[in-house]
Structure formats: structure tokens, C-alpha cells
Amino acid sequence: MSDESYKYREIEPKWREYWISNRLHEARDEDPRPKYYCLDMFPYPSGSGLHVGHWRSYVLPDCWSRYKWLQGYKVLHPMGWDAFGSPAENDAIQKGIHPAVGTKRNVENFKRQLHEIGAMYDWSREINTTDPEYYKWTQWIFVKMFKVGLxxxxxxxxxxxxxxxxxxxxxxxxxxxxxxxxxxxxxxxxxxxxxxxxxxxxxxLNGLEKLDWPEKVKTMQTNWIGRSEGAEVNFTAIAANGAEHPLNIFTTRPDTLFGATYMVMAPEHPLVSELTSNQQAAEVEAYIEKVKGERDVDRAAKAEKTGVFTGASALNPVNNEKIPIWIADYVLMAYGTGAIMAVPAHDERDYEFAKKFGLEIREVISSKEGIEKEAYIGEGTMVNSGRFTGMPSGQGRKAIVIWLEEKGVGRATVNYKLRxxxxxxxxxxxxxxxxxxxxxxxxxxxxxxxxxxxxxxxxxxxxxxxxxxxxxxxxxxxxxxxxxxxxxxxxxETDTMPQWAGSSWYFLRYASPHAAAALTTAEGKKWLPVDLYVGGVEHAILHLLYARFFTMFLHDAGVVDFDEPFQSLFNQGM
Ligand SMILES: [Zn+2]
Ligand SMILES: [Zn+2]
Known part of the structure; x- marks a missing residue:
């Protein structure tokens, strides 16, 4: 566009100055109109400055804020800086400059760019997570959490x-x-x-229901929390030398207990060395050594099943059957109890493992598909299951747990993937x-x-x-x-907090950014919670989960009177 058609060098600065001198974008507590809080995910002020991806995220809430403003709302549309983190520190290591110096320079650059682009932000409420007056409250939240054992x-x-x-x-x-x-x-x-x-x-998990968020994000959060109902079942491990040890497992399918034909322990399970027979010791130790350096993510994703027999066995409490105990890298110490009952007929990983090592595959849930070609993981009628034979599997699941509890060899439990x-x-x-x-x-x-x-x-x-x-x-x-x-x-203490800390509650501080005596004031609270939160889908799991956790905690501590920070969410890049 040439200067003849649109004199942007004259027109844009003129109106920007007009907006600023009339404080048009400042949200005022005393304004009697209804409030609307529209929030962007605040950026890390990197050395390369604002790029088009930032503005792609910010332009939508900028338009939306103007729209709500024209509709007669007093709009809170703030901006700030998530400024702790490794890049500034790595820079400091290389150049010996204090990270605060580089951060300050980068923030000024970002602000200049946002100003020139004509964005509507209330700069009177700017916050920076590295400002001691800000992180005072991040530390305050930590102290509160420490005091209640969190x-x-x-x-x-x-x-x-x-x-x-x-x-x-x-x-x-x-x-x-x-x-x-x-x-x-x-x-x-x-x-x-x-x-x-x-x-x-x-x-x-339950809080997700009442939120106006994209279903996909809710699903991602749900899967990350990973709640599963099931049972803890008390097996008895019998070492090669005859010694008995309690060995508990968690299963989401207690209805398949009669189909357990072997057990698998994580190689790093503390009982492994006590259980292993002399004949198997060398093979077991070599396997443990091999697995040691491998990471959980890779182990869980491996296509090829590997494992070693320990020489020990376990007693299944539902039928007193002795089944062999193996160790294998597909069982992780970090999940459940670090040991599983293997039901190859009705679990895909167990099926592969049993096929490879020639272990028994016993059908206990009948189905049209059968178990000749692969594991059947659906529902059906229980077979080969003692007194539970003939029950629909869903009903049998509950009946077996009741029986386990009566006999004192198990109980209903809930398991989470969340750590x-x-x-x-x-x-x-x-x-x-x-x-x-x-x-x-x-x-x-x-x-x-x-x-x-x-x-x-x-x-x-x-x-x-x-x-x-x-x-x-x-x-x-x-x-x-x-x-x-x-x-x-x-x-x-010489450890510091992760970069996630400051961003887990910053949305609360915009409401009363200068309050010295409290995280948020009575006047500030009237702006909360956030009405619309806009940001990239890459933050769909952790940032949102941590922000919700902090807010729930602050609700319980009496600091805010709501427990979900973001009523509506919009993600770019979905
Ligand atoms: Zn690194
Ligand atoms: Zn002391």
C-alpha cells in the first residue's frame, strides 16, 4: 500500500496517541457497566521479538474485545510477560549478562511491536512473572500449599x-x-x-463438565488425568525357595481374573531379586541391566515384546491356581503397583507376549470373534469362571469385587495416570x-x-x-x-520453581495488579473469572491443568470464590 492511498504514517500514530491519552483501553474498577474479561495466553518475551504466530493468536481476542466494548461492556484485556525460563538463562550463561537485563530489553521490543500493530491492551495492568512484586505471590501460594501438605x-x-x-x-x-x-x-x-x-x-476431571471448552481439549485433559475404576487384587508370590510374599495388582477388568495365566512384574520391582530362582538368576539380571537405561515412554511404545521368566509363581486368589511370574519391560514401575496379572485372551499386549513365549491363552469372556486371531477386549458372557460363569461381564465385574472384599483378598479402587x-x-x-x-x-x-x-x-x-x-x-x-x-x-532452599509456576495464576493478578497487601482485592475480584481465554492448542493439557489446579487450591484457601478460572476457551490450531 502506497502513501497516496493510505497515509498510515500520519493516521495510525495519531489515533494510537488519542487512545492512549484518553486511556480508552484501560479497565476501571469504578466503571458501572457489566464486566467482560478477555484474556490472551501471555508470551515468553524471547529475543527474536514478536512474530506473526503471536499476532495470529492475539488478533482474534483483540477484535473480540473491541466487539464486547461496543456492546457496552467494560472490557478487561490485559497483557504481560511469562518471563522466567531457560532461554534468558542460557543467554546469561553464554554472555554473562544478568537474565533480567535481556528480559527487560525483549519486553520493551515486544511492547513497541504490539503498540505499532494497534493492539487494544490495558498497559496499566501489565505484569511480569519475574518482578519480585509479582513472584512474591507465587511464593505466597507455595507457602500456603506447603502448610496444607500439598x-x-x-x-x-x-x-x-x-x-x-x-x-x-x-x-x-x-x-x-x-x-x-x-x-x-x-x-x-x-x-x-x-x-x-x-x-x-x-x-x-469432574470440573470439565461445566466448562464451555472445545470437546477435544476436554478429552485431552480427561486422558491425561486417566481415571480408571477397577480392583486391587491380592495375589501371593511364591519365591523359588518357597518363601511367600504378598503381591498386589490393579486391574480395570476384575471380570477376567479367571483368565490370568501368568503375572508380569516391572524389572525394577523390589521383589524381583527375592523371587528369582538360582537357575534363572543370570538371565534375569542380564535383562534388568538391559532395561535399566531405557525410558518409560519408549518402553511403553515398543512393538517387540521381551521378557524373562523368574522361576517363581503366584497364587491367584479366585481359584488358588499357581501361575508363573515373568518380568517384562512393558510393565512400568510408575503405574499401578508395578505388577500385573496377564490375561492374554482379553488384553492385546498380554496376547502378544503369550504368543511369543508360548504361554496359555484361556478364554473367560465369550464372543463371536473368539480369541483365535487376537485378544477379545470387549464385553460378553463370562465362561470358565467358576461360580461367576454365565454372568454378563459388566455385572461380573462388580460381583467379583464384592466377593474379593468379602474374602479380604481385594477391594474396589480407582487408579489415575496423573502423577x-x-x-x-x-x-x-x-x-x-x-x-x-x-x-x-x-x-x-x-x-x-x-x-x-x-x-x-x-x-x-x-x-x-x-x-x-x-x-x-x-x-x-x-x-x-x-x-x-x-x-x-x-x-x-536453593531450588527454583518451574516456568509453569508464574503462569498458573497470572490471570488472577491482572484484576488487581498493583495490590501490595493481597493477591487480589475485593474490587479486583469483580473482574473474575476470565470470560474468554484464547491461546494455542499446545497448552491444551498442562498449562490449563496447572492453572485449574492453582485456582481450585486458591478457592479452597478462601482467596477466590470460584474454582474454574476460564469459563470459555478458544484454541487456535485445533
Ligand atoms: Zn536440556
Ligand atoms: Zn528451627
Missing amino acids: AYKTFMPVNWCPSCKTGIANEDVVNGRCERCGTEVTKKELNQWMLRITRYADRL DWVFSRQRYWGEPIPVVHCSINCGLVPVPEEDLPVRLPEVERYQPTGTGESPLAAVQEWVKTRCPNCGGPAER
Whole structure:
């Protein structure tokens, strides 16, 4: 477009200045009109600046906000920065510049670009997750969680990026590689902070029903939570030397218990060495060694079934039948109990395994299809199942669980795929976890709320130490402190939070971004919750799950009076 047809160099700045000087896009608490809160997923301010993909995401809510504005709403349409994270830190490592410096420069660039594009944002409510006045509240939420047992520390084999030298969450592992740098991820045992998101599993699942979200996103969340009803069944493992050990399994199909013809344990199951016979020991050890370096994701996805017989057997409580115990990499220690009953006639993986190793395949659910060619996994009439023979499988499922409970050899249970959230990072550029280790009396003590924020100290080196400790561990004058409880010598926690932390509640802060005494004020609460949330489908699982978890927790803590943050959701790229 030439200057003759549209004098954008004159027209656009003129009206932008008019909007700004008249504060047209600022949301005012005292405005009497009904509110509308339209939110974009805030960006990470990268060094390359705003690209067309950003604006593709932002243009729709920008138009929608103007539309709601014209309809007579007072519209809250804010913007901010999800500014902790590895790129700024990697930059700092390479160039020795404080990550805050690069972040500030990038934010200015993003703002300039958004300004020139004519976007309608209320810049008076801008937030930045790396601002101590902001992360004070991220830390405050953590302290609240710690006090009710939702934050805890434990030794965990975690994914470890040998290049970033930090533990990373399952979610940040993409095809077995570090999401940030692409290096192949290994395992390392570290003392990690965890968030007990599993306590909210049922609410995270049930809450989806009332949301106006794309069905596809709801399905993705549902599958991630992975709730399955079933039974825990108490088998008895009999070692090669005759010693007996209780061995529990979880199954979603207790109606197929009579079809269990062998058991499989994860190779790293702690009982394996005690159960294994002398004859099988060499083969079992070699197999365990082979599997050791493999990752769960790859193991679960393997086409070729492998495994080794242990020489031990297990007693099936429904018919007192002795069945052989195998170990195989398709059973993962992290899911269920780390052991399964194998019902090859009615489970695809067990069927393949049984075919390969010549194990018995016994039909216990009759079907037209039969089990000659493949496992039959549907419903049918129970056969070869003792007193339950002749029952429809759905009914038999309940009847067997009742029988197990009466005999004291099992019970109805619910299982989830969702795991607790690894919340520790051994990095510099993140919110310090606000906890102190009292050396003498008190153990782990949260920093008192009035002493927040715990600010990031200046460091000489941004490199991770590589020993599993963050660069903060090297700043002794910061680490050494006093116990807030007993006044004795104490050390600060040196792990920082993951980048997910600040983005799990930022939508609440826009409502009262400058409040010093509370996360959100009474006036601010009137803007909440978000009416329309717009962002990329790549955030359909984790960001939304974490944001919902934080909101539910803050609801329970009395901070907000709703437990779902985003009433409506629109995803680009669906
Ligand atoms: Zn990495
Ligand atoms: Zn103490």
C-alpha cells in the first residue's frame, strides 16, 4: 500500500496517541457497566521479538474485545510477560549478562511491536512473572500449599538433562529429549519438591463438565488425568525357595481374573531379586541391566515384546491356581503397583507376549470373534469362571469385587495416570522456593508470609553446578540464614520453581495488579473469572491443568470464590 492511498504514517500514530491519552483501553474498577474479561495466553518475551504466530493468536481476542466494548461492556484485556525460563538463562550463561537485563530489553521490543500493530491492551495492568512484586505471590501460594501438605519433598528418579544439568518434568520431555535443548534425557535420583496435584484429580476431571471448552481439549485433559475404576487384587508370590510374599495388582477388568495365566512384574520391582530362582538368576539380571537405561515412554511404545521368566509363581486368589511370574519391560514401575496379572485372551499386549513365549491363552469372556486371531477386549458372557460363569461381564465385574472384599483378598479402587508434579528446578532464573532448612530443630520451615518475596540473589555464575544443585547454592551469604521458627542456624532452599509456576495464576493478578497487601482485592475480584481465554492448542493439557489446579487450591484457601478460572476457551490450531 502506497502513501497516496493510505497515509498510515500520519493516521495510525495519531489515533494510537488519542487512545492512549484518553486511556480508552484501560479497565476501571469504578466503571458501572457489566464486566467482560478477555484474556490472551501471555508470551515468553524471547529475543527474536514478536512474530506473526503471536499476532495470529492475539488478533482474534483483540477484535473480540473491541466487539464486547461496543456492546457496552467494560472490557478487561490485559497483557504481560511469562518471563522466567531457560532461554534468558542460557543467554546469561553464554554472555554473562544478568537474565533480567535481556528480559527487560525483549519486553520493551515486544511492547513497541504490539503498540505499532494497534493492539487494544490495558498497559496499566501489565505484569511480569519475574518482578519480585509479582513472584512474591507465587511464593505466597507455595507457602500456603506447603502448610496444607500439598508441597512436599522426596527422593525421586527424575528426568535429567545432561546438557542443561537440571531435572525436568515429564511434560518437558519431548520424544525422550529435553524440550529446551534437544539433548537426550537420562534419569537421576534427586531430592525434589513435588506438588500433590493428584489430590485434585477427581475435581480436575469432574470440573470439565461445566466448562464451555472445545470437546477435544476436554478429552485431552480427561486422558491425561486417566481415571480408571477397577480392583486391587491380592495375589501371593511364591519365591523359588518357597518363601511367600504378598503381591498386589490393579486391574480395570476384575471380570477376567479367571483368565490370568501368568503375572508380569516391572524389572525394577523390589521383589524381583527375592523371587528369582538360582537357575534363572543370570538371565534375569542380564535383562534388568538391559532395561535399566531405557525410558518409560519408549518402553511403553515398543512393538517387540521381551521378557524373562523368574522361576517363581503366584497364587491367584479366585481359584488358588499357581501361575508363573515373568518380568517384562512393558510393565512400568510408575503405574499401578508395578505388577500385573496377564490375561492374554482379553488384553492385546498380554496376547502378544503369550504368543511369543508360548504361554496359555484361556478364554473367560465369550464372543463371536473368539480369541483365535487376537485378544477379545470387549464385553460378553463370562465362561470358565467358576461360580461367576454365565454372568454378563459388566455385572461380573462388580460381583467379583464384592466377593474379593468379602474374602479380604481385594477391594474396589480407582487408579489415575496423573502423577504428582515435580516442582523443583536446579536453575538460577526462576522463583526461589521459599523454604528454609533448619539445621538443628525444625526441619523444613516455610518463610513467613511477611518476609516474602525471597529475592533472587546476584550470582557470579549462572551455570548449574552439575551436581544437582542450582547456582544459588554457591551464594553462601544468601544460603546461610536463621530459622524463622527457632532462630537457629539454617540454610535456604536453593531450588527454583518451574516456568509453569508464574503462569498458573497470572490471570488472577491482572484484576488487581498493583495490590501490595493481597493477591487480589475485593474490587479486583469483580473482574473474575476470565470470560474468554484464547491461546494455542499446545497448552491444551498442562498449562490449563496447572492453572485449574492453582485456582481450585486458591478457592479452597478462601482467596477466590470460584474454582474454574476460564469459563470459555478458544484454541487456535485445533
Ligand atoms: Zn536440556
Ligand atoms: Zn528451627
